Amino acid sequence: MSTTLTRPRPTAAQPARRGRGSLLDALPTIASVAILLLMFVYGEAAYGKIFQYNTISNLFINSSYLIILAVGMTFVILTGGIDLSVGSVIAVSSLTGVFMANAGLPVVIVIPVTILVGSLFGLMSGVLVQYFNVQPFIATLAMMFLARGIASIMATTPVRLDDDSSFRSLSEPIKLIDGPKTNDLVVTPSVIIMILVVVAAVLVLKRTRFGRTVYAIGGAENSAGLMGLPVARTKLWVYLISGTLAGLAAVVYTSRTGIAQNVTGVGWELDAIAAVVIGGTMLTGGYGFVLGSVVGALVIGMMTLLITRDGTVPPEATTIITGGILLVFVLLQRVVLLRKKKKA
Amino acid sequence: MAGKEPVVEMTGITVEFPGVRALDSVGLRLWPGEVHTIMGENGAGKSTLIKALTGVYKVDAGEITVAGESTRFTGPGDAQRSGISTVYQEVNLCENLSIGENVMLGNETRGAFGIRWAKTHDRARLVLQELGLGHLDPRAPLSSLSLAVQQLVAIARSIVSNTRVLILDEPTSSLDANEVEVLFGVMRTLRDKGVAILFVSHFLDQVYAISDRLTVLRNGQFVGEYLTHEINRSELIAQMIGKDLSSLKGMEHARELDQNAPREEFARLDGVGAKGIIEPTTLTLNKGEVLGFAGLLGSGRTELARLITGADRADTGTISIGGKPVRLRTPDAAIAQRIAFTSENRRDEGIIGDLSVRENLVLAVQAKRGWLRRVSRKEADALVETYIKRLNVRPADPDRPIKNLSGGNQQKVVLGRWLATEPELLVLDEPTRGIDVGAKSEISEVILELAGKGLSVVFISSELEEVVRLSDRIAVLRDHRLIAELVNGPDVDVESIVKTIAEEEAA
Amino acid sequence: MSAPAPGIGSRLKGLFSQQYAWGIVALLLLLAVDVIKDPSYLAITVNPTTGNLSGNLIDILRQSAPVLMIAVGMTLVVATRGIDLSVGSVMAVSGAVSMQFLSTAPNTAGSAFAALGMGLGLALVLGLVNGVLVAWVGLQPFITTLVMMLAGRGIARVITGGQNTAATNDAFRWIANGTVLGFPVVFVIAAVLVAAVAVLVRRTALGTMIEALGINPKASRLIGIRPGGLLLSVYALSALLAGLGGVFATASVMTVEVSRTGLNSELDAILAVVVGGTSLAGGKFSLTGSVVGALLITTLDKTIVFLSIPSAATPAFKAIVIVAVCLLQSERVRGWLRGRRAGRAPAQRPTPPSPAPSHSSPVAGPGGEPATSGSAGGAGTAGTDNDQKAVNA
Incomplete structure (x- = not known):
């Protein structure tokens, strides 16, 4: 039989590693905040009229659906998964909502059903991933096409929400500060919903056992299971949350534009993923924050704003730029991960 | 109670x-x-x-x-x-x-x-x-x-x-x-x-x-x-x-070779190390010699083996083979120098589970040869027959996926895979871990036989008794550092190795 | 149960052990549906003056060419544990650059070759970018190719300035609409290329190495297989074939529709791969299976049009098929199926004397079979001992 030797060094924690480790963790988030600030400053210098109430208001109003999507995506990515279906789910949800609203159903029914359509797709992804062990990107890719196909069966031309629909009230501006001329600080009910979602998500992730299980799964799924945490249920919930928030994003988006279309949301999964990744959440799971994703979504919103203001960048190039930014941040994560591994 | x-x-x-x-x-x-x-x-x-x-x-x-x-x-x-x-x-x-x-x-x-x-x-x-x-x-x-x-x-x-x-x-x-x-x-x-x-x-x-x-x-x-x-x-x-x-006593004998016979050098490490992984190490690997690495898990024994075999990259130092410095930055570079390595983690770094025993056995030879020159079925069958027989792989069915074999037999196939490349240096990290007694002694015998034929062997095991039994020379590691080299002999046993480490610590 | 003749039984078993057998069955069923709707559906006519074949089957072959291209590339990528979501966009890019060039170039064979070269060249570049990011930088394949999928479509739009560029070039058009020995040129090219890839991977050690890499990347590296080159090559090959697919798709109408050319093609490619029996988890792959898958998809597309179902709905059907195949490959469903089969099996086995039929037999879980009552309580039977020896010796 074997013999055990004595390991001489004391095996206590080495605090020296700590500070540097956490700095490294925060690096992508710091980078994204810095980029957002830079974009503001550059925008103000190059085009002006950035630091004023109506621009800021519009930034939040226009980004609210993306922020909601990004919050849902954060949950999924924290567990090490991905949800590619959110963009298509929005198309199905918003078409369902508009058809129902135009049929004269009351808004208290229309909105919950619109959201539940999203939940249903989330549930299906979750079941495939958790109970049938399908890789997340395959399961949600299948849902992406399924949803897009269903949306195309529902309608192939844009469907307009009736002008008098109470659905639109979610985007009625509420003036907070009355500035000179049109320069007011306004919010819409949608923005308030978005803020509530963000606050709830922060609390759930930080202050509930469910939230801690999400992080544990992202860190080491196998260990989480052996520690007796409800891994299966949590993973199911994560996709359910992402789908539900996609449904909610559909409500917010539709109330603002008043149009539902089978091609709504093409490529939004990339925007949501980009927002999450830019905000510092590791694509491999386990590290990240909801507030980071909010910053990430604002970066993307700001980018769209600057491109519009600039006017010389062709709109076709937007996806190339988003893709490029996403790529840069994924590369940054890769570097951080390698540095970490080397130290461990 | x-x-x-x-x-x-x-x-x-x-x-x-x-x-x-x-x-x-x-x-x-x-x-x-x-x-x-x-x-x-x-x-x-x-x-x-x-x-x-x-x-x-x-x-x-x-x-x-x-x-x-x-x-x-x-x-x-x-x-x-x-x-x-x-x-x-x-x-x-x-x-x-x-x-x-x-x-x-x-x-x-x-x-x-x-x-x-x-x-x-x-x-x-x-x-x-x-x-x-x-x-x-x-x-x-x-x-x-x-x-x-x-x-x-x-x-x-x-x-x-x-x-x-x-x-x-x-x-x-x-x-x-x-x-x-x-x-x-x-x-x-x-x-x-x-x-x-x-x-x-x-x-x-x-x-x-x-x-x-x-x-x-x-x-x-x-x-x-x-x-x-x-x-x-x-x-x-x-x-x-x-x-x-x-019946166990027979396995307890030490290596019975003339420990003083002059040895021809195969490879030499000069200050080979990697930051945070293993400190610069100088060591000679001789032909026909089993060099044991003794030390705890995490002492640097696996890490050093991985540097020698190109599995990980060294930051410092040079490795020379036959007096000439060589660069072993990847496993295939080491294999080209006729260095073979079996990892301690057989399932994740050894076997290719879904492939058959035959494909697993032939793969290293194939990789060495390059993808263009396929090992023919005839050559493969010849290799398979040789090594299944020589290493007593059971069941002797080359078409069975390797994942369906027991741990000991998987290990034998992995060993056979490397012997088929005719290596001059064989680095075995925990080759006997998690396998039954019979396969263990068979693998020990093969190691001794190979060294007898002039191969240079590095043998790593957490069972110090096994290291003492098989090695001609023992490199003792602790805390990512080589702390002693012992020539095996009557005065070297598990206790003395333990003592070596303890003394080093006191100094 | 009846005891089938062993020869036929085992041969049938051999065929059905190939997963793509079900793809063939599905293909035949689809054709059967078509024949029911129109009994002359399968008829092939020969044009007496040109010798050209025509008919629905020939159309299927012609239309299958782009799918075949991307399916073959995707098979190899998937075998390495990867995925290439960018194939559809690469098709659009290569189509866009050829059309953009041809729209101003003279109508000569020379310009056709130049357009082909530009399309394939740009596709290759995109594939190399994918490959470098996956192989050398170590990014996850799906995120790398997802970025390329969306950016690629942007690139195609930038190339044509957002227009659906059309062009005229007889030589280029011939690629899609011409015939060789009565068969469509596209299909002949596709078949030759598929055969070439098959020879490349199966007559050399490339195929085994790709499989090894997909099954166990760490072990493969230690064996001396250099993953970088292999990964780079499969992504480059996938993009190159997708580029050719894009040429096929645009040459038939001589127009590139920047937002439609190759749209959802990644879905087709993935579908062909899974129908063909290659697991999306990587490892062992079957090119024959993927060819069957590609033909099935083309037949499905054509049948959907034939039955006047709105074609916008096809992605939904395909997604359902992918989900179904993934479910069939999952351990859980296999366990259920095994459990049912095992339940039927004892009738054929020599039954040990069992006084109390299975009152204590436990529920068969996923992957588990109910223990036979003969061995549940007693010491190991002879059979068990042999099993143990076989494994432990």
Whole structure:
């Protein structure tokens, strides 16, 4: 039989590693905040009229659906998964909502059903991933096409929400500060919903056992299971949350534009993923924050704003730029991960 | 103690995997306030029995009662809710979370606004103090701890969840003697509080130091249950391996070669090291010589082997072969220099599970040759026949996927794969871990035979007896550093190696 | 149960052990549906003057060419544990650059070759970018190619300035609409290329190495297989074939529709791969299976049009098929199926004397079979001992 030797060094924690480790963790988030600030400053210098109430208001109003999507995506990515279906789910949800609203159903029914359509797709992804062990990107890719196909069966031309629909009230501006001329600080009910979602998500992730299980799964799924945490249920919930928030994003988006279309949301999964990744959440799971994703979504919103203001960048190039930014941040994560591994 | 009812009773437990009956009608009884050890060779079914109890594996037949009630757990979480906690050999914690979070995960203190982190961390600190780990900051990341301390943190978890039965599956394999003592102290405390402890270990000293009762398994079958003080070591070993002790004696001989004969150098390391992994090391590898690496897990023995074989990159120093410096930045560069390496992690870094035995055997030769020149079926068959016969691979079916072979036979195929490339240096990291006694001795024989034919062999094993038995020279490592080179001889044994390390430490 | 003749039984078993057998069955069923709707559906006519074949089957072959291209590339990528979501966009890019060039170039064979070269060249560049990011930088394949999928479509739009560029070039058009020995040129090219890739991977050690890499990347590296080159090559090959697919798709109409050319093609490619029996988890792959899958998809597309179902709905059907195949490959469903089969099996086995028929037999879980009553209680039977020896010796 074997013999055990004595390991001489004391095996206590080495605090020296700590500070540097956490700095490294925060690096992508710091980078994204810095980029957002830079974009503001550059925008103000190059085009002006950035630091004023109506621009800021519009930034939040226009980004609210993306922020909601990004919050849902954060949950999924924290567990090490991905949800590619959110963009298509929005198309199905918003078409369902508009058809129902135009049929004269009351808004208290229309909105919950619109959201539940999203939940249903989330549930299906979750079941495939958790109970049938399908890789997340395959399961949600299948849902992406399924949803897009269903949306195309529902309608192939844009469907307009009736002008008098109470659905639109979610985007009625509420003036907070009355500035000179049109320069007011306004919010819409949608923005308030978005803020509530963000606050709830922060609390759930930080202050509930469910939230801690999400992080544990992202860190080491196998260990989480052996520690007796409800891994299966949590993973199911994560996709359910992402789908539900996609449904909610559909409500917010539709109330603002008043149009539902089978091609709504093409490529939004990339925007949501980009927002999450830019905000510092590791694509491999386990590290990240909801507030980071909010910053990430604002970066993307700001980018769209600057491109519009600039006017010389062709709109076709937007996806190339988003893709490029996403790529840069994924590369940054890769570097951080390698540095970490080397130290461990 | 035996007067009480057992808290856990398993009878007639049978677990089947495709083609294998891993457990055949095995029984186990655990009493409160007792440390019960499961003994058995690798593959005897110890881990399977534990996983059958906690619901990781489905039980195909048999009865499990917990506190008198017939029970089937659906998984570790389910078992934990009934007060049965498990600590595994591999640390199963989340490195992305803090120490305190890991201790309290699933048992966080909650208030009206969700988890109360200050209280949660306070409780974690108290629990850690019970284990003599009061100096740890619960808010520090778990990744800042050594593996050994992480293992103790894992045990702290089970204290939090009011455990009635604590299962420790080989928890000591990464601990040093002091840490083992701390662990045993904790185990005794828990035992005296009435916790039933199920302990798995193959270190006999530890088993006799801590356990009250033993259950012996062999080949998935129940051999017997004994009170520890009623069975002596030799009887126990005989029960475990199902052989007479005298038949083991033959394996104890040391290498009988002229240790003073001049050796021809094969390769030389000059200050070879990698930052944070292994300090610059200077070492000579001779032809026809078995060089043993002795040291604890994490001492740098595997890390050094990986630098020699191009599996990892060295930052400093040079490796020269036949006097000429060579660059071994990738495995294929090392293979081109006729260096072969079998990793300690056979499943993840050795076998290609879904491919057949034939394809696995031929793959290294094929990789060396390049993709353009395919090894023909005829050549492959010739290689397969040679090595299946020479290494006694069972079953001798080259078309069977390698994942369906036993650990020992997988190891033989992996060894054959490298012998087929006709290497001049063979680096074997834990080639005998997790395989049965028969395959172990067969592999030892092959190693000696190869060295006899002039191969240079590096042999790594956590069983020091094995290192002493097979090696001509022994490199002792500790804390990522080569601390001594010993020429094997009558005055070198396990004890002297242990002493070498201790003395170095004092100096 | 009846005891079938062993020869036929085992041969049938051999065929059905190939997963793509079900693809063939599905293909035949689809054709059967078509024939029911129109009994002359399968008719092939020969044009007496040109010798050209025509008919629905020939159309299927012609239309299958782009799918075949991307399916073959995707098979190899998937075998390495990867995925290439960018194939559809690469098709659009290569189509866009050829059309953009041809729209101003003279109508000569020379310009056709130049356009082909530009399309394939740009596709290759995109594939190399994918490959470098996956192989050398170590990014996850799906995120790398997802970025390329969306950015690629942007690139195609930038190339044509957002227009659906049309062009005229007889030589280029011939690629899609011409015939060789009566068969469509596209299909002949596709068949030759598929055969070439098959020879490349199966007559050399490339195929085995790709499989090894997909099954166990770490072990493969230690064996001396250099993963970088292999990964780079499969992503480059996938993009190159997708580029050719894009040329096929645009040459038939001589127009590139920047937002429609190659749209959802990644879905087709993945579908062909899974129908063909290659697991999306990587490892062993079957090119024959993927060819069957590609033909099935083309037939499905054509049948959907034939049955006048709106074609916008096809992605939904395909997604359902992918989900179904993934479910069939999952351990859980296999366990259920095994459990049912095992339940039927004892009738054929020599039954040990069992006094009480299975009153204590436990529920068969996923992957587990109910223990036979003969061995549940007693010591190991002879059969068990042999099993143990076989494994432990």
